[in-house]
Amino acid sequence: MHNYTIAKLIKGLQNKEFSSVELTQHFLDRISQLNDDYNAVITVTSEQALSAAALADQRLANGDAPAMCGVPILHKDIFCTNGVRTSCGSKMLDNFVPPYDATVVENFARDGAVMLGKTNMDEFAMGSSNETSFYGPVKNPWATDSVPGGSSGGSAAAIAARLAPGATATDTGGSIRQPAALCGISGLKPTYGRVSRWGMIAFASSLDQAGPMARTAEDCAIMLNCMASFDEKDSTSVNQSVPDYTASLGNSIKGLKIGIPKEYFSEGLDRGTEIAVRKALADLEAQGAQLVKISLPNSHLSVPAYYVIAPAEASANLSRFDGVKYGYRCENPKDLQDMYCRSRTEGFGEEVQRRILIGTYCLSAGYYDAYYGKAQQVRQLIQQDFSDAFKSVDLIMGPTCPSPAFKFGAKGDDPVAMYLEDIYTIATNLAGLPGMSVPCGMVEEKPVGLQIIGNYFDEARMLNVAHQFQQITNWHNQAPEAVQ
């Protein structure tokens, strides 16, 4: 059953081939047998899962089952879950048990999905390798000496290892697409505002967006149907109707114009990755899509702009962690300032502290205009590049990452080397556009991802082309040998 897609599991449950309790127990058993090898799941909610599964079985029997009734999934540990620890991968929130559910979690519960537990992640979603988690790194199921990507590395590795058929994730600069690429699964970052951020622990509020991860585009469409909603509790949630993302999956892609930005195939791109991505583009061309050369001339400014805006917003968002109302408080503080300072220094890891310091620097008097103001202007240049491109193409495609999964410690002590891992994904966050990664090849037995960038709220078209690609290729069905 663990090799079934969500679409197939839904059919199996509806046709009574197996019950949700059997299915849930099967995945719980797999987590218990395999998770030690990957460290992808950091909280398992067995009892809660089995009760939810029993309830789902009743609804299935009564014939009033909602869309994802009885399907087990995992939630990234950035989403607040009522009564279940929500750590955000940090010592700061190691003891944090929220008294409420995030809207995304509520939406899945409403649609009958069963939560198996919570997935590991880079601390406060700051990282591209999962090496910054307080709970230790996640290992890539395709090569356990290599990273799964980040920050949603736990969700991606869990799906690749068949510990769950789908998982929630978040993407601030590539945190859904890059781990999806490195673990050989599909992942979609929707348009900013499409999915509610309420109850999702904030990193950089103008960039953060939640999305689905699963093995196929079809499964991502099923999950997005459930996740996307207008939410009055999130002031940036967009009040726009949610289409049925599965309805257009079967559309022909004949005549579709795909923009290929020259900047995404320049220096720094691994040769094997380039070959795999170009082959995928040729496959789509053979299906009738038209490849159009385009330019995104300000691409080189994305990473610098991001590393001003994201840390600036993070330094403001993370000021709430002060040891007063929840989370970690240091032992025996001598006064209030000592409590703030030691709680934060002991509670946050190195990368989080670094980003707080950078953000504070960029926002401080005398530097605001040169850094933060300038980055916000550059953001407009990047957005303009995309809006010019979308005048002549329907979608934009290229590699998700410059290379396949790298080994633990390979990026060494230089934070900038790690930051460049997101060179192809960051621009879409700055512009608020949707982006997706689907598996499109293997290099040295490690997966490669094809990135699909769409115009605002054009997720249905992205999922359609990704689904059509998966009808003619088999990369999404591959599994690491140890987990088959």
Next chain:
Amino acid sequence: MTIERKEIEKLATLSRLAIDEKTIADVTGRLSSVLALVDQLQSANTESLQEISRPFHTSQRLRDDQVDETDQRDAFQAIAPQTHNGLFTVPKMIE
């Protein structure tokens, strides 16, 4: 752009973080490397461009000025490090 040790100390104070003597050289080096990266922004011609703080043009939605949340003091205080008689308590701050 490199960053001076004195500036790091000021930033740490503003951020309510402590950087110990042993790691300050490392932290200074790494932050300088990040600032060298972000300095690439200075090459961009942004004359006459507005600063945008949101990914696309939407106006901030406002809610009606009405109480719409129920009192959940007990639930939130149950997860606090220290409380007393319904209040969050902190170490003494006035001598």
